[in-house]
Amino acid sequence: MTDSVADDLKPNAPAMGKGTALPPEEIDRLTDDIVAALKTVYDPEIPSDIYELGLIYRVDIADDRQITIDMTLTAPGCPVAGEMPGWVENAVSTVQGVAGVTVNMTFDPPWDQSRMSDEARVALDMW
Secondary structure, eight states, rough: OOOOEEEOOOOOEEEEEEEESHHHHHHHHHHHHHHHTTTBBOOOOOOOOSSHHTTTTEEEEEETTTEEEOOOOOTOOOTTTTTHHHHHHHHHHHHHTTOOEEEEEEOOOOOOOOGSSSHHHHHOOOO
């Protein structure tokens, strides 16, 4: 079973796993650690991490601790399009308790600047 936990900290945050057989405190820990791992991945052309840029659309945490991530890029022609899903998989795989990671690339809906957090807007001077 997988479900989603809304990250109440940001209005454009991705859905995160909730409603599983895992204890709520374990879901909270996994969620926090997954977000921290995602924040270590940067688009080399943009000085903000992919989480704050709003490139992560959904993170599902299954009962068997398999993580499924739906993400996008700022543009379909991004030069690191072939590499970034691997970077995300590697980063999230380091989280204690994660059994495996699948990263799905999507461009529906297309990314736009409204998905960025205030932190990313400040870093990029985009107000």
